[in-house]
Amino acid sequence: MADPRRAVPRTDLLLADPRLREATDRLGPDLVKAAVVAAQDRCRAGGVAPDDVADAAVASLPAGAASMRRVLNATGVLVHTNLGRAPLSAAAVEAVRTAAGSTDVELDLATGRRGRRGRGALAALAARVPAAGGVHVVNNGAAALALVTRVLCRDGGSVVIARGELVEIGDGFRIPELMESVGARLREVGTTNRVRLADYAAAVDDDTAFVLKVHPSNFTVRGFTSSVDVRELATLGATVVADIGSGLLAPHHRLPDEPDAATALRAGADLVTASGDKLLGGPQAGLLLGRADLVERLRRDPFARALRVDKLTLAALEATLAGPVPPVPAALARDVAVLRQRAEAVVAGLPAALGAAVVDTRAAVGGGGAPDVVLPSVAVALPEGLALPLRTGEPPVVGRVERGRLLLDLLAVPPEEDGDLADAVRRVAGEPV
Structure with a gap:
């Protein structure tokens, strides 16, 4: 045989x-x-x-050489950490494509000599926050705070911080452990729920390297509470560092309680640290804004080299700052009536047997930002059993299950992806696309 x-x-x-x-x-x-x-x-x-x-x-061949796949974010969470936080704008994507080749990232083409790295991105950041005397960019928000701590505490000074702001920033990592890992000694003041200016004043002395104000962006404490804002902290005579977290550069009418860099600097913060891949809507990056002398001191420190961003990040950040409105801010501005029209159009194109319906929903900012803010939205409701096949389909569609229904929330879905979303649903339902 x-x-x-x-x-x-x-x-x-x-x-x-x-x-x-x-x-x-x-x-x-x-x-x-x-x-x-x-x-x-x-x-x-x-x-x-x-x-x-x-x-x-x-x-069986993959679509690309990398294993990461494009996903349609129908969760109703604008800045979804598990989905890569902020999606880049088309302008930022094009900038990354250009930066992928040989570029003038550190070359002055006019003189043929070495130029300042990332000068375009830094200029764009400075233009967006005129209150900042100097700006610098590192590889993420935690790195920005680590650089500040390592440099300002190098001579052994302490950091004064409220106990209620000793937050966990995600994946088990905590602010105090991060800062202690780069040489900080923390002086905690106040209690979990209440801190007063007098508590800070009693702790600030000649040994104080800086006073740190951390925005507890992924939770809120209600009831018998009090805190001290940057304007009050600036009266203490010590260097004040404000970690605002989410990367909001200026006030936003839909996020009235979210701190922003411009306001913090005008209130007297010497330095502001923030993330670039949250509400700013750009690539993962850590933003440093503040007094020119302090920013330059941070930029020239040897530790800054270990936190340097690559040319792809610089290109995407510049395009985010100087280009058209990125997807996250655009989603924040979406009108509910328009979302409902889009949802109705999607449902009209689906098989009647699915029983798809248009429902009002409550979306969220996500990414550790604005935890109390509810964003009115609209979703396409489908049978719960479609959650897995849609999540494992092509392209994957990730929604959320509530009360026995799968909700495909449209707030974080760009209008140009509505057709892809409808096709994905028809595909798992066995209908021709």
């Missing part, structure tokens, strides 16, 4: 298939060969006919 393994096509013959040759140029030889070997194994096991091995290998 003939050995069935002899019928399995040889690897070299399969790799000669024009479709697999093209894929090798696009994806590289390792991914393509792995797909071929997997298809051959299926053939040996009897799951694929010998004549169909090449087709099976082609069908």
Whole structure:
């Protein structure tokens, strides 16, 4: 009896298939060969006919050389940490594409000499926050605070901070542990729910490196509470650092309680630290704004080199700051009536058997920002059982399940993705797309 393994096509013959040759140029030889070997194994096991091995290998090829996949965010959370926080604008994506090649990131083309790294992004940031005497960018918000702490506490000074602001910033990481890891000694003042200016004043002395004001952006404390704002802290005579967290550069009418960089600086903060990939709507980055002498001291410190951002981040940040409105701020401005029209159009194109409906929902900012703010929104309601197939489909659609229904909230979905969302639903329902 003939050995069935002899019928399995040889690897070299399969790799000669024009479709697999093209894929090798696009994806590289390792991914393509792995797909071929997997298809051959299926053939040996009897799951694929010998004549169909090449087709099976082609069908199993990934869309790209990286494993990350595009996802439609229908969760109703604008800045979703698990989905990469802020999606970039088209202008930022184009800037990243340009920056992926050889660029003038550190070259002055006019003189042919070395230029200041990231000068365009820094200029754009300074233009957006005129109250800042100096600006600098590092690789994330925690790095910005770590750089400030390491530099200002290098001579052994202490940091005065309210107990109610010793927050956990995510994934088990906590502000006090972060700061102590780079040499800080913390002097905690007040209690969990109440702190007064007199508490700070009693703790500030010649040993104080700076007073830190942290915005507890992912929770709120209600009831018998009190806190001290930046304007009051600025009267203490010590350096004041405000970690505002979410990256809001100026006040926003829909987020009245969210601190912003411009207001904090005008109130007397010497330094402000923030994230670039939250409400600013840009790439992951840590923003440093404040007194020119302090920012320059931070920029020139050796530790700053370890936190340096790459050219892709600089390009995306500049385009976010200087270009059109990014997706997150655009979503914040969406009108509920327009969202309802979009939802009705999506439902009208779905099979009646699904029982899809348009429902009013409550969305959220997310990303550790504005925890008390409810954003009115509209969603397409579907059977709960569609959650898994949509999440594992192409493209993946991630919604949220509430009261036995799958809600596809449209607030974080750009209008141009409505067709993709509807197609994904029709696909899992077995309807032609």
